[in-house]
Amino acid sequence: MNRIGFDNEKYLKMQSENINKRISLFGGKLYLEFGGKLFDDHHASRVLPGFEPDSKLKMLLKLKEKAELIIVINANDIEKNKVRGDLGITYDLDVLRLIDAFRSVDLYVGSVVLTRYAKQPAAEKFVARLESLNIKVYKHYSINGYPNDVDTILSDEGFGKNDYIETSRQLVIVTAPGPGSGKMATCLSQLYHENKRGVKAGYAKFETFPIWNIPLGHPVNVAYEAATADLNDVNMIDHFHLEAYGTTAVNYNRDIESFPVLDATFKKIWGYSPYKSPTDMGVNMVGNCICDDEVCKEAAKQEIIRRYFDGMCGLKQGIVPSFVPAKLELLMKQIGLTVEDRKVVVAARQKAELTGAPAAAIELNDGAIITGKTSSLLGASSAMLLNALKALAGIPDEVELISPAIIKPICHLKVDHLKNTNPRLHTDEILLALTISSTRSKYAELAMEQLSNLKGLEMHSSVILSQVDNKTLKKLGINITCEPEYQTKKLYHAK
Secondary structure (H helix, E strand, C coil), rough: CCCEEHHHHHHHHHHHHHHHHHHHHCEEEEEECCCCCCCCCCHHHCCCCCCCHHHHHHHHHHHHHEEEEEEEEEEEHHHHHHEEECCCHHHHHHHHHHHHHHHHCCCEEEEEECCCCCCCHHHHHHHHHHCCCCCCCCEECCCCCCCCCHHHHCCCCCCCCCCCCCCCEEEEEEECCEEEEEEEHHHHHHHHHHCCCCCEEEEEEECCCCCHHHHHHCHHHHHHHHHHHHHHCCEEEEEEEHHHHHCCCCHHHHHHHHHHHHHHHHHHCCCCCCCCCHHHHHHHHHHHEEEEEHHHHHHHHHHHHHHHHHHHHHHCCCCCCCCHHHHHHHHHHHHCCHHHHHHHCCCCCCHHHHHHHCCEEEEEECCCCEEEEEECEECCCHHHHHHHHHHHHHHCCCCCCCCCHHHHHHHHHHHHHCCCCCCECCHHHHHHHHHHHHHHCCHHHHHHHCCHHHCCEEEEEECCCCCHHHHHHHHHEEEEEEEECCCCCCCCCCC
């Protein structure tokens, strides 16, 4: 574990060079769609060990004087309260988070666009909230026949009914909280409107996944399909690219389906198209920067299993449709994976069976598996966390990091004063108790110093974690999976 499979410095150099080339291809204005997450691409960092989550941002900062950002969100995602799995916040809240994050590094956010807008009640409230914060909001609508009916799309009944987004800079970055937001359609709509106003504008796509120049069935590409299972995306051979160049390239269904629209848009605007395939539109040097293919394959396989457990838990919680875990199971079979290929799954299940209670397991960078069991004072995740910190710090197992004299009053507070039915300490509470102990205990202080070494470790729980445990462990950077089972038989499970 903890091996590097991706050369991030090489990627920064190659990707920025190729973006600059693309900008020079279009003399007036460039709409650059950012595929994936711009600010914190944790999926890429998990499947390509060595990729830094903010790599895209670092490149963009070099162009910030001539760049502005448009953030796109699908109005249906607002209505459905769609949640970012890695951060645990809804897409609409993530828009606000992204605006704050971009502004904090002096990047100009010009506006927010709501796509597939149809006066959804939650979307209307979000528009009002944005406008109260003095953020420009534009509305784009569903188009009958999109993406196949090019004549309708390129008319007043198509892109023509969308709001024209006012921009002021040469490079317009179009990004979103997640996939399926309508970034490409937003770019194409702008090309249509810019042409009507006599402005020459081009389009390109800053792409990460799928990686066009590695095999279709490579685990890294399959992991991307797993990450977008709720959208029913499918990786495909780009037949436009194969026909134009005689070489195989990997793309995905939505870009391939949308390419005729892009091609027709350029031809209508300029009389020709600069791209012969959807792969041509992308700037994607990721495949050239994989330095250890086996490391990336293994990391991607773990991501696919994680996505499967997430899907199963989501189904149990009633927030994911049944086709999602079914598709994820199919993807696992496609590359010969089972859940037992994730070591912590086996360890957590064995510990739970042995103790007859919820258990958790975490794998350290040296391959050691550390477990935690449920006790009268600690939940399994809290016990596992303390045991892992002991192991990382070289503290003997028999040493008590936190005295029961500290834990018991907290349990008393929870049950007798705050009226919680569960007296056991959650992970956030155990970390606070550990912090208090570190003022008096050298062992507790040593354990606290190991918190940063938890980042990137793999963990599994034999039951669905509480929201507080899930958030705390994710903040520590731990990659979590859970069995799709609740700890109790109750119908209502407090978050």
